Amino acid sequence: MISVENLTKQYGANTVVDDVSMTVERNSITVIVGTSGSGKSTLLRMINRLVEPSSGRVLLEGRDTRAEPAHLLRRRIGYAIQGHGLFPHRTVAENIATVPKLLGWEPARIRARVAELLEIFQLDPASYAHLFPHQLSGGQQQRVGVARALAAEPAVLLKRPADPFVARLTGLADRAMRLLSLTTAGEAAVPGEAAGPTVAASASLREALSQLLWCGADALVVLDEQGRPRGHLTVDAILARGRP
DSSP states (O other): OEEEEEEEEEETTTEEEEEEEEEEEETTTOOOOOTTSSHHHHHHHHHHSSSSOSSEEETTTTTEEGOOHHHHHHHHHHHOOOOOOOOOOOOOHHHHHHHHHHHTHHHHHHHHHHHHHHHHHHHOOOHHTTOOOOOOHHHHHHHHHHHHHHHHHOOOOOOOSSSSSHHHHOOOOHHHHHHHTSHHHHHHHHHHHOOOOOETTTTTTHHHHHHHHHHHEEEEEEEEETTEEEEEEEHHHHHHHEEE
């Protein structure tokens, strides 16, 4: 039914699909699996010519897909668009900020949270915050969708990989550090006095852990917005928060 021969797509010096060959038999179901950004969506889009290949070709029932106008080709191919419920008329930043805005968060807190989540999901805020969903790859849309789900600091989050391969595939291998990035020092502060360097209650646990290790201290004093002690943190207390 479909024959893909040495299909390649390059954007400048960046190769997003590299010399792929495969055959899809009639009356069969084929699943393409790969990590985020590995080129799955681009490969599919080259089959129906939503994206033109840099080299290689696609045969549909033995006929080169370039032999007919693209709009006529697409009428013979069903294509279900990958979607993650993002609002198409809102930017990436506006999508992520949806629930915090509904909850009445201050604008400064919303901006900080959006930037934090974009950094966590390896989407540079300066490059991605102003983009719209249609300007993202499928994997990037997925990451924005997850970031939006985490934006309001939910009390419950469902994420447990079946084995190490799935953890790598879904980007959860560094789950502990990501969890530490989503919790503030103030939320995790242990009651009681302690001596040592200080950390703002608004800082993430990842930042607090870095400071502890850098200073070689046993504990950090957590300060509220008025600079008053709110509790303390130790390495063990922080790492306990990062465990599944």
